[in-house]
Structure formats: C-alpha cells, structure tokens
Amino acid sequence: MQFTSEQRLDDGVLEREFTLGEIPGVLWTPGAAPAPLILIGHPGGLHKRLPRLVARARHYAAQYGFAVAAIDAPGCGDRPRSAADEQFRADLRRAMQAGKPVDEIVDAFIVPLVEKAVPEWRTTLDALLSLPEIGGPVGYDGMIAIGIRLAVVEPRISAAAFFGQTFVPDTLREEARQVTIPLQFLMQWDDEGMERQPVLDLFDTFGSKEKTLHANLGGHTGTPWFEVDDAARFFGRHLK
C-alpha cells in the first residue's frame, strides 16, 4: 500500500490517497487511533470521490471516530474501462433511452463486477488492518451486491449498512440468506426506479437475526442526511 497524497482537513480528519497494486483508494482517519474501520463503497460506475460519499466518509471520521476507506472497483472511477465495461454502459444507456427493462443488462454487469471487486476489497482490508492507526472490527457501507458476497466470504466484516434496491442478481439474492451479521437496510419509499415490494423482499431474504429497515419518503436520491448519523450509530453499536 503506497500513500500518494496526504492532507489534514479542516475537520481534523487526515485524508490520504493510496494505491495497492492496480487499486486506487482513499483513507480517512480521525485523530484518535486505533480506530474501527468502515469500508465505504459506491454504486457501480461512480467514483470514490463522489461528493456525497466523501461527505459521509468525513462525517463518520470527524464526528464518530471511524477510519473510513473507499476504493474504485474495476472499471469504475479512476480505473481503465475494458471493452466489456464500455459495452455495458452503451447497452444500459440505449435500453434506458428506449424505456426497455435493464435488469438483464445490469445483472450481466454486476456478477463479474462482484467477482472482481470482492477479492480486491479483501486485499485492501489486509493492507488497512496492518496499519497501526486502524483496529478491527470492520463495517461495510456500500454497494449491496458487493456487500452480500463480502459478508458471506469475509469473516472480518462485523456489520453492514445497505441501500436496498432491485439491482441484485438472483445468484446474490440467494447468497443473502447466508448473511448473518447485523444489518441496517435503508430504502426510499417512493424510489422512481424500482418497485417497493421486491426491495422489502430483499430485506426479508437476509439471514441476519438483527436487521433494521429504515424507509424514508421520497425518490431515489432523497435520503435525508440524518440517515448518515443513524448509520454511524448503528456501526457504533457493533464496531466499538
């Protein structure tokens, strides 16, 4: 793990960019060490530097004392896109413009993304946990498809916060039954891109004994900011 930049932010958080082989990432750490760690993900195709992701990461670090790490998944953010990545984006755009269903296109993209992203998260976790400023346990707060697989194969993940959505391929939906860690599951009650019932069904599917659903009024991007605090307190209960 090589740190490529370092900046002390005005909220006291230390922000460092790193690379780990081909993986580019960002690590935010609070003043006090060792801090429990939250792996923060982003939706496929978006960037580890997405403003609302950065705001959440800094809030977790500055207000709640978590170390937070984000990486770009293969083909996302700063990373080179393969011909298949470009094809997926073109297919998706065309289907959405034509008002056609996109589920099969998304499924065909997400399954290989998960196959590649999960081992990278585990490698990143090895490197992060070797730093003196980071102590276990570890939470995951990111893309649900990646999170399901990660929670099943990676015993160091102790709790997860998911944003419920319908773009979860059947194979991962099945794997969700094997997830047993505590979950906080957020959904938008009037998400314009998805039906309510399949999202509630996905919440139901997880095998966890402790799971909480939070639903707020409004569309896909309308999640109120207080849910970031709710997620931080959820992680506080399970990681501290």
Added chain:
Amino acid sequence: MQFTSEQRLDDGVLEREFTLGEIPGVLWTPGAAPAPLILIGHPGGLHKRLPRLVARARHYAAQYGFAVAAIDAPGCGDRPRSAADEQFRADLRRAMQAGKPVDEIVDAFIVPLVEKAVPEWRTTLDALLSLPEIGGPVGYDGMIAIGIRLAVVEPRISAAAFFGQTFVPDTLREEARQVTIPLQFLMQWDDEGMERQPVLDLFDTFGSKEKTLHANLGGHTGTPWFEVDDAARFFGRHLK
C-alpha cells in the same frame, strides 16, 4: 394541576405525580429548563407506570433533556373502570381465548376512548405549558389511535413517534390522511398479532411529507432498546 408527590431520581431527573381534575399523571423533568415536552402514551388498559414506559420517559429526560408527561386514559391505569370498560375486557378475553377475530371489539372500544382521551391530553397540555420548567414545542409518543386525532386537532403537537399496528379503527385511519407533522413510525417485522401489509398501508396513509419507517426483526414486544435513542434523536431534530 396539583402535584401529589415529588422525587429526585438517581439520574438527576425530577419525577412528580400530579392530578388534574380526574386525570392522574406523572411528569419527569430534566435539570435544565425550559425543556421541550414529550407526551408519552401507553396502550389501552395499561398503566402510566408501566416499567418500559417509565424507563423510556426517564431516558428521554436524563439523556436528552426533554420534559416527559404520561397520563392514564379514562378507564385505564389508576382510573375507575366503567361497566362498558369491564364489558370490553371480558369480550376481548373471550374472543381471544376462542381464537375469534377481535377487530370489531377493539374498534368499538378505541373510538370512545379516543373521544375521551384527546380532550384530556389537551387540558393536560394547557396545564403543562403553563409551568416555567416546560417550553414548547411538543412531541407525542404513544398510542397511535389517540395520536392521530391529537395530531389533527392540536396544533401544538409538532412531531410524533408511533408504534404501527392494525388496531386503528377505519375512522381514525381516514383521519391519518390529515396528519402532516413529521413522523417516526416503528413496527415489528414479525409481530405475531398482526399482518405486515396493513401496518405498511397505515404508514402510507399519513399525509406527512417527512416520515420514516423503522422495522425491526422479531415479535410484538421485541423492539430493541436503541429505538428509544432513535426516537429521542427524531424529537431532538424537531423540538429543539
């Protein structure tokens, strides 16, 4: 309003019992004044001194600086029961033992209870808000049927936390459309006494633009304690 007892508790909260005409109640106040007020209710037939209600009230006061008041509704707790109250309890017990539906029996009890309890809450509110140690605004955290009517007719109620359930008569379910204050709506995902969908439908019915659903795994009495903190923070956002 006459205070009939006064006790400083070990968490620093001042607990006073009072009577207001026929209405017996308890008031918990924190050290700092004036404090915003939470009216805390209890399910029909239970007591204002129900241990989990008292624990919630004291937590709101000691940890979050709210004044909290509970009263016994007519026919409940310390108050005399009418012949109709006794008849209801006998009918309910008989139907439940026979495994028969109880909805009509409960509806027939709840509508008159609401008719009597809501004016009493408003009278109590007048008296409480005249105390120097209490400042507005006011939140309601109690029986949902009473809370719907109170939120519609009482403009001093600024936010409400409800426990979602199916024992809400149709007439009050209709009134829920007129409720526009911010809501936090709690439900148990596996409540043995009720179906999930009618509870979700009730959440949907409220006219409020800001409303959040919290659902936790487990049966009717299995709500985790952290939901008390979540409710306190919800009230903190709207009453402070």
